[in-house]
Amino acid sequence: xxxxxVSLFIPCxxxxxxxxxxxxxxxxxxxxxxxxxxxxxxxxCGQPSFNSGFQKETVRLAERWIRLFKDAEYVVAxxxxxxxxxxxHYGELELPxxxxxxxxxxxxxIFEVSQFIVDELKINDIGGTWNGRVAWHTSCHGYRELGIDxxxxxxxxxxxxxxxxxxxxxxxxxxxxxxxxAKFSALSAAIGExxxxxxxxxxAQTVTATDDSCLMxxxxxxxxxxxxxxxxxxxxxxxxx
Amino acid sequence: MAHGTxxxxxxxxxxxQLRERRDPPPFKTNTRKAxxxxxxxxxxxxxxxxxxxxxxxRRQDVLDHLDEIHAELTxxxxxxxxxxxxxxxxxxxxxxxxxxxxDKGADNVLKSKSxxxxxxxINDYLERHGIEPVETDLGEYIVQLRHExxxxxxxxxxxxxxxxxxxxxxxKLGIEYTNDPPTLTQxxxxxxxxxxxxxxxGMVGVNFAVAQTGHLxxxxxxxxxxxxxxxxxxxxxxxxxxxxxxxxDDLALLWQMLARSATGQRATVYLNLMHGPSPGPTGPDEVHxxxxxxxxxxxxxxxxxxxxxxxxxxxACLNACPIYQQVGGHPYGGTYPGPIGIVxxxxxxxxxxxxxxxxxxxxxxxxxxxCPVSIPLPKMMLTLRHRRVESRPGADPEKxxxxxxxxxxxxxxxxxxxxxxxxxxxxxxxxxxMPIPGWxxxxxxxxxxxxxxxxxxxDEEE
Numbered sequence: 001x002x003x004x005x006v007s008l009f010i011p012c013x014x015x016x017x018x019x020x021x022x023x024x025x026x027x028x029x030x031x032x033x034x035x036x037x038x039x040x041x042x043x044x045c046g047q048p049s050f051n052s053g054f055q056k057e058t059v060r061l062a063e064r065w066i067r068l069f070k071d072a073e074y075v076v077a078x079x080x081x082x083x084x085x086x087x088x089h090y091g092e093l094e095l096p097x098x099x100x101x102x103x104x105x106x107x108x109x110i111f112e113v114s115q116f117i118v119d120e121l122k123i124n125d126i127g128g129t130w131n132g133r134v135a136w137h138t139s140c141h142g143y144r145e146l147g148i149d150x151x152x153x154x155x156x157x158x159x160x161x162x163x164x165x166x167x168x169x170x171x172x173x174x175x176x177x178x179x180x181x182a183k184f185s186a187l188s189a190a191i192g193e194x195x196x197x198x199x200x201x202x203x204a205q206t207v208t209a210t211d212d213s214c215l216m217x218x219x220x221x222x223x224x225x226x227x228x229x230x231x232x233x234x235x236x237x238x239x240x241x
Numbered sequence: 242m243a244h245g246t247x248x249x250x251x252x253x254x255x256x257x258q259l260r261e262r263r264d265p266p267p268f269k270t271n272t273r274k275a276x277x278x279x280x281x282x283x284x285x286x287x288x289x290x291x292x293x294x295x296x297x298x299r300r301q302d303v304l305d306h307l308d309e310i311h312a313e314l315t316x317x318x319x320x321x322x323x324x325x326x327x328x329x330x331x332x333x334x335x336x337x338x339x340x341x342x343x344d345k346g347a348d349n350v351l352k353s354k355s356x357x358x359x360x361x362x363i364n365d366y367l368e369r370h371g372i373e374p375v376e377t378d379l380g381e382y383i384v385q386l387r388h389e390x391x392x393x394x395x396x397x398x399x400x401x402x403x404x405x406x407x408x409x410x411x412x413k414l415g416i417e418y419t420n421d422p423p424t425l426t427q428x429x430x431x432x433x434x435x436x437x438x439x440x441x442x443g444m445v446g447v448n449f450a451v452a453q454t455g456h457l458x459x460x461x462x463x464x465x466x467x468x469x470x471x472x473x474x475x476x477x478x479x480x481x482x483x484x485x486x487x488x489x490d491d492l493a494l495l496w497q498m499l500a501r502s503a504t505g506q507r508a509t510v511y512l513n514l515m516h517g518p519s520p521g522p523t524g525p526d527e528v529h530x531x532x533x534x535x536x537x538x539x540x541x542x543x544x545x546x547x548x549x550x551x552x553x554x555x556x557a558c559l560n561a562c563p564i565y566q567q568v569g570g571h572p573y574g575g576t577y578p579g580p581i582g583i584v585x586x587x588x589x590x591x592x593x594x595x596x597x598x599x600x601x602x603x604x605x606x607x608x609x610x611x612c613p614v615s616i617p618l619p620k621m622m623l624t625l626r627h628r629r630v631e632s633r634p635g636a637d638p639e640k641x642x643x644x645x646x647x648x649x650x651x652x653x654x655x656x657x658x659x660x661x662x663x664x665x666x667x668x669x670x671x672x673x674x675m676p677i678p679g680w681x682x683x684x685x686x687x688x689x690x691x692x693x694x695x696x697x698x699x700d701e702e703e
Contacts, residue, residue: 010694012650016660017687019694026698040695044650049643051604053626057647064651092623144606173563177603182679184252184601186259189683190567191603220684 005035006116007072011082012044018212024235025078025113028126032117034074041068047085051178055093062090063099070102074120075110078235080142080210081178083112088145112142112210113235118151128159128238135204136164136234137195137218138171139211152210152234159237167207168198176217192221199229208234251583251597254572255564267402268392268569272560275396278505279557279611285507296498297615299491300551303483304541310452310485311532317455318530321517326531331361334533338363338444338477341529342372345475347441353459353466354378355446356394356554357481357533360576363444375440377433377465379426386413392570392578394556395503400569433465443473443525445515447480448553449495450530453488457530459513460499462506466513476525478515482537483550495553502555502613536589545624546588551614552581558608558618564601573598580608584621592628599625657695664689 006029010022026036046061065086069075077083087110090103117123136156142148149171156164175181175191182188195218199207205228209215212233219231283289303310318325328334342350350367352358352374364374364385376385380397384390386409391397398406407420416428448460457478459466470476486492500506520526541547559565559579570578575595577585583598592599599622608618630637649655667675667689677686 012656012660015694016664016689019690019692019697022694023697038695038698040698041653043653043656046647046650049646051623051626052639052643053623053628053630054639054643054647055627055630057643060647060651089623092620140603140605140607144610171607173603173605173607175563175603177605180600180603184255184564185679185683187255187564187567187601188603190259191563192683216687217684220680220686223685224683 003033003035004121005037005073006076007069007074008036008038009042009045009069009075009077009082009086009110010038011077011079013216014078014212017216018233021078021212021233021235024233024239025076027239028113028117028235029076031126032121032123034121039068045082045085047082047089048179050085050089050093059093059095062086062093062095062103066090066095066099066103066106069110070106072106072109074116075106076113076116077110078113078210078233079212080112080139080146080148081213083110084141084145086110112146112148112151114152114155114210115146115148118154124154125158126155126238128155128162128240130159130162130237130240132206133163133165133202133204134206134208134237135199135202136166136170137174137207137209137214139209139214140171140173142210143171148210155238156208156234162237165202165204167195167202169194170198172198174214174218176214178213181217188217189221192217196221196225196227200227205229206237207231208237210234251572251574251595251601254574255568255601258568258572262568266400266567266569267405268399269566270402271396271399272562272566275505275560276557276611279502279560280505282501282505282507286501292494292498293613293615296494296613297551299486299494300553300614301548303485303487304547304550307483307485307538307541310487311482314450314452314455314485317452318517321455322528323455323457323517324527324529326529328361328531328533328535330535331533334361334479334531334535335363335366337531338479339367339370339372341475341477342367342442345441347372347475349373349375349436349440349442350477351375351377351436351440351443351469351473352381353443353445353461353469354381354397355444355479356391356576357446357479358444359390360535361479361533363479374444375433375436377437377463377469378461379429379463379465382429382433383409386410390571390576393559394554394577394579394581396556399559400571437468437472440469440473442475442477443469444477444479445470445513447478447484447530448499449484449486449492450480451486451489451492455516456489456492457515458492458496459515460496460509460511461513462504462510464511466511470513470515471523471525474525475527476515476529478528478530480530480532482532482534483541498613499553499555502553502557502611540588543588546584546621548616549581549584549588549618549621551616552585553614554581555613557611557613561607561611563603563605563607573601580618580622581616584616584618584625587625587628588621592625592632596629599623599629660689660693 046058050058175188215231393399403420411418565579
């Protein structure tokens with residue numbers, strides 16, 4: 001494959017809260033031999049309003065997103081959840097026919113970063129050095145809607161010095177769930193408590209996953225309880241030196 | 242909580258359960274155990290996905306030809322000597338059943354386990370008319386003694402442990418306290434056996450009716466189902482309109498899937514096939530079937546939600562659900578808890594009957610993944626959320642929020658302005674942390690980065 005050009009989709013909350021994840025994503029793609037571009041017109045994919053039942057409000061964001069990315073050779077993002085929105089749930093919206101056409105043509109070229117590197121570029125070692133035990137949590141949307149789990153694990157296994165463990169019940173939801181975390185706050189936290197227990201049992205100093213959103217919830221709970229355990233997107237582990 | 246009443250406010254009830262539950266809650270332990278044995282059993286089937294596809298296809302075929310299959314079924318039933326009743330709703334179903342019971346001069350009805358009889362609220366109805374409903378499934382018997390409704394579709398006492406049952410039997414049946422399950426089971430058996438021998442009318446649920454032969458199939462693990470349908474001289478079978486199969490081969494397919502998904506068994510202990518009356522010492526003289534619609538036929542015409550009627554009531558989605566595991570079944574109110582409940586209840590009765598139900602999910606998808614008939618439950622939750630919003634245009638309190646959200650995110654400048662304003666507010670907040678409703682009670686808030694990616698990207702490109 002001659003150097004593919006990848007258009008970065010950096011979800012809004014990654015842009016604002018976790019920009020290093022975006023930078024790490026770009027670094028990984030460059031390591032894999034890609035040309036990387038980023039369009040600053042992008043904002044939010046519309047998942048929060050969609051999951052709240054506000055489809056009309058979501059349609060304008062979906063149309064905008066599709067317009068911005070339709071000519072990309074590839075679209076790659078560091079988030080399974082936002083990707084399941086643009087790759088899958090956009091199909092459930094009432095979009096104008098021409099926009100839907102554009103989306104149908106585009107959706108096969110949208111990937112999560114590890115999925116792109118492992119499944120598309122056939123690379124299973126992208127480097128990285130790490131010291132310490134890292135626990136893997138499987139994020140629901142990426143895994144159940146897009147089949148992402150083995151790819152990031154494959155890349156992490158090749159990180160030099162890493163002591164990689166899988167959390168017990170790693171495919172169990174962490175309790176985040178977007179607006180669910182606020183609407184059913186105590187319930188979301190109760191589910192999170194079980195995740196924290198699994199983290200404690202793992203003996204890891206770091207928890208990682210495909211989605212900064214899950215990690216924001218898990219990390220926020222850990223920090224509120226003064227736990228020394230850190231959360232970090234896996235792309236940052238792969239790009240650490 | 243009364244039978245057949247509208248669901249409670251799920252948000253309030255979940256909060257209450259989280260406050261009041263013990264540690265660890267039995268439903269958490271029991272659900273995880275159930276998922277574990279279910280997984281073991283399916284690991285024996287390397288062709289699980291193929292089988293699941295076949296089961297989905299058979300269930301969907303039935304839904305696509307439902308009226309036609311019922312026409313065939315009714316003919317078969319009549320040929321077998323079964324008396325057929327059609328009930329468009331709960332009230333009519335209850336009246337039909339009460340009529341039969343009164344006609345037989347019975348003052349009690351023996352029941353085997355049936356969620357549909359919970360749905361129509363027959364127990365309350367009979368009691369109000371001076372007739373005692375007697376649950377004979379051990380789990381149902383236990384929750385009935387506690388004046389509760391089942392907290393699970395297949396395991397009614399999912400919220401209890403053996404100590405609870407020991408205490409209950411000690412208080413209600415006057416036996417010495419023990420928490421030994423075999424002893425407790427023997428006690429229930431002894432008490433119920435006397436009821437069986439005196440009963441005039443039995444009522445059974447129906448897992449599937451077989452169109453080709455007219456068989457009424459009931460799946461159980463206790464002998465009670467067979468007793469209820471063979472000892473009393475009159476048997477009333479109550480079934481949902483969609484619970485039919487074309488033939489016995491399809492029944493065999495569904496039975497295996499149901500057993501593995503529900504309890505992790507290769508087969509249940511009993512598969513009771515009732516063909517019709519069989520006068521004599523070991524059979525009923527009269528068999529009635531009450532086919533209950535209660536919203537099912539119109540749901541079958543709803544293109545976005547009709548697939549939910551494929552459900553075979555195995556309860557696996559409850560066991561796999563991170564929310565059910567935390568709170569059990571009672572906060573859902575109504576009849577059907579868990580992921581299937583938050584879809585089925587509003588699908589059958591309209592979204593405004595259970596407006597918060599479809600929101601009680603993190604949309605993790607564990608339910609769809611475990612479902613033996615691949616019902617796209619998360620997608621249906623989203624559909625129902627949308628219907629809730631559409632059902633009160635202009636009046637949804639969240640409407641202004643999402644209008645502003647959509648406008649802000651619809652423009653780069655507005656988005657950047659809003660993000661910078663939030664960044665500033667957070668940094669200027671006096672004290673350690675700006676409180677965020679719904680978030681900071683349980684978690685620290687993430688900090689805005691000094692510069693967003695869009696600004697850092699500039700720096701990096703140089």
